[in-house]
Amino acid sequence: MAPGDTTVGSTPSSNSALIERSAGGVRYSLGMNYTEASLPQDGVFKIALHGQKTGIASLKINDISGGIVVRSTVFMGAPLEPKSRAKLVLDPAVSPEQLHLTVSLPGGAGTLSQAPDAVLEGAAANDSTPPTTAIRVESGRLTIAVDDIGPAGVFRTWYGTDRAQEGGQVYSGPVNLPEGTTYVWASAVDRAGNAQYPPTVYETCKLPADMDGNGKVETQDIELMASHLGSRHHPAFDLNRDHRVDDADLREVVAALGQRCKPEP
Numbered sequence: 530m531a532p533g534d535t536t537v538g539s540t541p542s543s544n545s546a547l548i549e550r551s552a553g554g555v556r557y558s559l560g561m562n563y564t565e566a567s568l569p570q571d572g573v574f575k576i577a578l579h580g581q582k583t584g585i586a587s588l589k590i591n592d593i594s595g596g597i598v599v600r601s602t603v604f605m606g607a608p609l610e611p612k613s614r615a616k617l618v619l620d621p622a623v624s625p626e627q628l629h630l631t632v633s634l635p636g637g638a639g640t641l642s643q644a645p646d647a648v649l650e651g652a653a654a655n656d657s658t659p660p661t662t663a664i665r666v667e668s669g670r671l672t673i674a675v676d677d678i679g680p681a682g683v684f685r686t687w688y689g690t691d692r693a694q695e696g697g698q699v700y701s702g703p704v705n706l707p708e709g710t711t712y713v714w715a716s717a718v719d720r721a722g723n724a725q726y727p728p729t730v731y732e733t734c735k736l737p738a739d740m741d742g743n744g745k746v747e748t749q750d751i752e753l754m755a756s757h758l759g760s761r762h763h764p765a766f767d768l769n770r771d772h773r774v775d776d777a778d779l780r781e782v783v784a785a786l787g788q789r790c791k792p793e794p
């Protein structure tokens with residue numbers, strides 16, 4: 530997957546990165562949407578993200594002067610996996626546009642070099658308000674309206690039809706939904722890395738065991754549940770709401786096998 534060519538995404542309910550706390554003078558914060566490093570504008574700093582699990586991680590570098598953020602350099606969606614690394618060398622002699630985040634892929638599968646997706650200054654660098662989305666579905670056609678609050682500007686809008694909100698696609702204009710779609714989520718992220726969470730949800734029926742949102746409970750929903758057994762903090766899969774995803778939740782999907790959505794009047 531090449532940077533800037535990301536076609537699959539997921540909601541930022543968790544961060545796949547852990548920062549290496551090696552550089553003095555840098556204040557780190559590992560947020561839900563992005564990992565942030567705030568630093569004074571002097572000296573050379575090396576920043577490393579350590580992949581904790583498969584997912585995407587965004588990195589925001591804040592240049593601090595007089596206690597305020599004067600510039601943010603934002604790298605969106607570096608693909609990380611367990612044991613992969615993303616590294617960045619910050620040098621005051623190098624302009625932010627020339628910086629590169631180098632992502633080393635696990636198993637010696639090479640590296641990706643990612644240029645910044647945004648270099649923001651002033652009010653845009655201090656934008657901390659995520660955009661909001663509104664979903665409209667008419668005759669199976671999806672339209673997403675994005676309301677961008679704050680000066681940074683929208684970076685990307687995602688949508689998906691799975692209840693787990695993991696199988697996202699980039700939204701670039703009205704699109705026909707797969708036949709039988711009864712569940713749609715949408716989320717947008719701005720150029721400062723602020724992502725809407727939780728996403729906006731549109732559903733035409735209540736069928737929680739329909740994990741892939743296609744309106745029917747089938748074996749593929751059992752398979753989806755089975756692949757998430759043992760995961761925590763996953764409300765879509767925790768059907769009996771006991772804060773665990775285990776055999777009890779799997780049994781609920783099996784018991785619902787064959788059920789179909791009845792569109793609400």
Ligand SMILES: [Ca+2]
Binds near residue numbers: 739742744746747750
């Ligand atoms: Ca299904």
Ligand SMILES: [Ca+2]
Binds near residue numbers: 767773777
């Ligand atoms: Ca459970």
